[in-house]
Amino acid sequence: MQPLLKAENIVSYIGPYTILHDVSLEVTPGEAVVILGRNGAGKTTFLKTIMGLVHTRSGILEFDGETLVDKETHVIQRKGIGYVPEDYGIFDLLTVEENMRIAMWKEDAETKARCDWVLDLFPDLKLAYKRFAKTLSGGQRQMLSVGRALVNDNRILLVDEPSKGLAPVIIQTLAGALKEISRTTTVLLVEQNFAMACAVGQRFYIINEGKTVESGTMADLIQNKELQAVHLGI
Amino acid sequence: MGTIVTLVVNGLAQGALIFLMASGLSIILGMMGVINFAHGTLFLWGGYMYVWSYYAIRLRVVMAWFETAVPVTRFGNILTIQGVQLPPGETLPFLAELVIFIAALLVAVGFVFVMGLVFEKLFINRVYGRVPAQILITLGIQVVFTDIVRVIWGPNPFPIDRPPFLNGVSVVGTARIVHYNVFLILVGLVIAVIIHRILTKSRIGMVIRAGLQSPDHVRAIGINIKRYFTIVFAAGAALAGLGGALYMPLVGNVVSTAGMNNQILAFIVVVVGGLGSFMGSFLGSIFLGLMGVGIAMTVPGLSVVANVLIMALVLMFRPNGLFGLAVSRAD
Ligand SMILES: Nc1ncnc2c1ncn2[C@@H]1O[C@H](COP(=O)(O)OP(=O)(O)OP(=O)(O)O)[C@@H](O)[C@H]1O
Ligand SMILES: [Mg+2]
Numbered sequence: 001m002q003p004l005l006k007a008e009n010i011v012s013y014i015g016p017y018t019i020l021h022d023v024s025l026e027v028t029p030g031e032a033v034v035i036l037g038r039n040g041a042g043k044t045t046f047l048k049t050i051m052g053l054v055h056t057r058s059g060i061l062e063f064d065g066e067t068l069v070d071k072e073t074h075v076i077q078r079k080g081i082g083y084v085p086e087d088y089g090i091f092d093l094l095t096v097e098e099n100m101r102i103a104m105w106k107e108d109a110e111t112k113a114r115c116d117w118v119l120d121l122f123p124d125l126k127l128a129y130k131r132f133a134k135t136l137s138g139g140q141r142q143m144l145s146v147g148r149a150l151v152n153d154n155r156i157l158l159v160d161e162p163s164k165g166l167a168p169v170i171i172q173t174l175a176g177a178l179k180e181i182s183r184t185t186t187v188l189l190v191e192q193n194f195a196m197a198c199a200v201g202q203r204f205y206i207i208n209e210g211k212t213v214e215s216g217t218m219a220d221l222i223q224n225k226e227l228q229a230v231h232l233g234i
Numbered sequence: 235m236g237t238i239v240t241l242v243v244n245g246l247a248q249g250a251l252i253f254l255m256a257s258g259l260s261i262i263l264g265m266m267g268v269i270n271f272a273h274g275t276l277f278l279w280g281g282y283m284y285v286w287s288y289y290a291i292r293l294r295v296v297m298a299w300f301e302t303a304v305p306v307t308r309f310g311n312i313l314t315i316q317g318v319q320l321p322p323g324e325t326l327p328f329l330a331e332l333v334i335f336i337a338a339l340l341v342a343v344g345f346v347f348v349m350g351l352v353f354e355k356l357f358i359n360r361v362y363g364r365v366p367a368q369i370l371i372t373l374g375i376q377v378v379f380t381d382i383v384r385v386i387w388g389p390n391p392f393p394i395d396r397p398p399f400l401n402g403v404s405v406v407g408t409a410r411i412v413h414y415n416v417f418l419i420l421v422g423l424v425i426a427v428i429i430h431r432i433l434t435k436s437r438i439g440m441v442i443r444a445g446l447q448s449p450d451h452v453r454a455i456g457i458n459i460k461r462y463f464t465i466v467f468a469a470g471a472a473l474a475g476l477g478g479a480l481y482m483p484l485v486g487n488v489v490s491t492a493g494m495n496n497q498i499l500a501f502i503v504v505v506v507g508g509l510g511s512f513m514g515s516f517l518g519s520i521f522l523g524l525m526g527v528g529i530a531m532t533v534p535g536l537s538v539v540a541n542v543l544i545m546a547l548v549l550m551f552r553p554n555g556l557f558g559l560a561v562s563r564a565d
Contacts, residue, residue: 051454077456089451091444102440103455148455 002065004029004156004186005050010059012049018057019045021210027156032182034201034218035190036232042210043190044086047158051083052076064155078105080155084162086190088145092134096125096144099133103148111151118147121177139170146177156186163193175199194232198222206231236408241527247415247484249523250422254477255500256507256515257429258470264510265445266463268358269365271372273474274497275379280346280475281482281492282383285394286315288338293318295334300324315387317395328399335397342479343472350471354464362463376494383490391489394482414484421480425473426516433512442466446510499526502541506548508555517557 003026010023020042027033035043048054050061052073061068068076077083091099100118104111119126122143128136136144142162149157159178163171171193178200181187191197197204197218204221206214208231221227259273296303296318306317320326326334353375361367395401402413433439441462444452452459481496482488503522507514522541529537548556 053450053454072458073450073453074456074458077454083454085451085454089448089454091447091451093443093447094440098440102437102444102457105456152456 001028003027003062004064005188006060006062007046007050008060010046010049010061011057012045012054012059013057014045014054019054019210020049023049023059023207023210023212025205025212025215027186027188029155029186032187032189032200032202034197034204035188035207036192036197036204037207038231038233039192041207043207044160045210046207047083047085047160047188047190050076050081050158080153082149082152082154082157082185084142084145084149084157084159086160086164088141090133090136090141090144090148092132095130095132096128096136097130099144100148100151103151105152110153114153115151118150121180122147139166142166142170142174143177146174146181150181150185154185156188157181158188158190160190161192162189163191163196171196192232194228236406236410239406239409240411241531242524243409243411243415243419245524245527246422246520247412247418247523248526249520250418251477251481251484252496252499252503252522253422253516253519254425254480255474255496256503256519257426257512258473259497259500260504260507260510260512260515261442261446262467262470263504265442265449265466266358267363267365267449268361268467269368269372270358270467270470271369271497272353272375272379273470273500274493274495275376276346276349276471276474276493277478277481277496278380278383278490278493279349280342280478281488282387282478283345283475284338284342284479285482285488286387287341288334288397289315289317289394291337291341292334295330296320296326299326299330315392315394325398331397331399335400339476339479343475346475346478347468347472349475350468351464353471354467358467359460359464380490380493387488387490389490391487393486394488396483396486400483418480418484421476422519425476430512438462438465499541502545504555505545506555508557511555511557514555514557518555 005025005027007023007025010020011018012020023042023046025033035046037043045054049056050068052068052071056069063076063079063081066079091102094102100115101107119129124140125143125147128140133141133144146159146162162174162178166174175196178187178189182200187200189197189200191200201218203217204215205212214227214231255273255277259270262268262270293305293316297305300321302321304319306319357371357375358368361371396414400414400417404411404413433442441452441457441459445459445462449459477496478492481492499522503515503518506521507518525540525544526537529540
């Protein structure tokens with residue numbers, strides 16, 4: 001099957017710094033793929049590169065056969081790429097409801113239905129719906145960020161370390177939600193929490209120092225203690 | 235008591251004018267990160283375009299109305315500003331004067347709005363995120379376009395009239411209420427309400443509030459924020475233009491240095507009120523307007539010093555301004 005998302009030998013840079021040196025990865029439709037790697041490995045930068053927030057110097061970056069290189073971020077997003085940034089990207093001066101609405105491509109019945117589905121998935125959001133987002137807790141921000149990315153009819157969801165800084169209970173809730181989401185949407189998840197990665201992912205890639213160094217099925221990785229020790233410090 | 239009422243009305247009127255400039259400046263700086271030293275030029279162009287079109291329209295209306303009316307050359311140059319002497323004892327009906335005034339305001343605001351569009355597309359667009367380049371390019375625009383005003387309308391100040399229906403003074407007790415000042419306060423309030431409604435109720439307002447925090451995150455949810463930048467810049471320009479248009483009849487004098495002077499006040503408001511904060515520019519403008527007349531009345535020599543002092547104090551103790559947004563920018 002043709003990959004939905006394809007990266008080949010990506011080199012990308014921020015200002016004078018080259019951050020990614022050689023990242024290659026493929027995600028086929030319907031898959032849930034996890035990117036693992038130590039702090040500072042370049043996982044976030046890779047997702048930002050996909051979104052056009054970080055510039056690509058060389059390599060192939062394609063979504064559904066079309067190149068994403070040098071495309072503007074909003075154009076990339078509108079191809080059907082939902083993005084949950086590492087820092088949530090929640091707008092504090094907007095209410096929870098406005099944070100959802102501002103992200104909607106259109107306000108039709110389908111969008112409304114997806115929005116209701118999100119509110120059922122995260123009841124916290126329903127309770128805080130009319131509140132300004134600056135009053136939300138970290139976990140609620142994460143839920144809003146994930147939920148917001150789901151109001152559109154996306155073809156893939158990029159999620160950057162949803163477990164970061166959250167309590168174990170909330171991580172479980174989120175893992176459940178992501179698992180649920182991955183049944184209907186292709187997911188590319190950056191995650192260092194191994195339990196979360198195992199719960200959601202079918203295949204994995206490991207990025208180290210800006211390069212993809214390993215890949216395989218999640219089942220293999222769970223067996224391979226050595227690989228876990230070398231790259232994940234587990 | 236009468237003096238105080240007079241002063242407060244004058245101060246609020248000054249505040250209303252400052253607000254027209256500061257509100258745009260604040261959002262442009264807060265959302266787009268652009269330090270716009272060309273704002274004063276837009277104010278100036280609003281003023282000159284208003285004066286020019288006011289006299290041009292009025293001349294034609296009066297000449298059509300009264301056969302014996304006589305044009306009076308106020309100031310001759312490429313775009314001559316020419317007054318008109320009505321026949322003795324005659325006046326234009328109120329409605330005609332009102333329509334002329336509003337038409338002239340629309341010409342001025344529309345023209346400056348287009349200037350804002352063009353500036354953003356041609357110049358500002360290229361320097362997002364590059365502050366030194368922004369300062370150079372907007373200062374360059376300021377110098378060049380202020381000089382163009384001088385080339386067209388001459389470097390010297392010349393007197394102008396207020397629309398007759400706004401020209402009165404009422405004496406209430408011992409207070410002297412200048413009608414034009416009351417008019418400015420009303421305009422300021424109406425504009426403030428409109429801006430507030432746009433910010434809180436419309437999609438543009440939502441995008442502006444989001445963009446104040448992080449333009450990148452706005453892009454990442456599929457919004458072409460550059461389009462909003464253009465609209466916001468042009469709208470800010472139009473507000474500055476309206477400020478300029480309303481300023482000239484207030485002082486009764488058209489001067490090509492008016493832009494720079496008012497721009498400084500607007501920058502002080504932005505610093506004092508807090509970047510991108512609507513409430514900040516609103517209250518900051520009122521405060522600066524009131525303080526301005528208060529000081530001009532008591533110790534006239536201190537007005538510049540006082541303004542700068544306020545700014546320095548705020549920067550020392552509340553670097554985010556008195557009403558700084560409770561958000562930290564993510565990029
Ligand atoms: N704006 C920047 N300027 C310079 N270097 C940067 C910038 N942003 C990130 N980097 C560097 O790029 C490298 C990769 O960062 P990135 O955020 O992609 O790591 P990560 O894998 O997401 O790490 P973590 O697990 O801690 O989130 C790091 O060494 C980081 O210091
Ligand atoms: Mg990261």
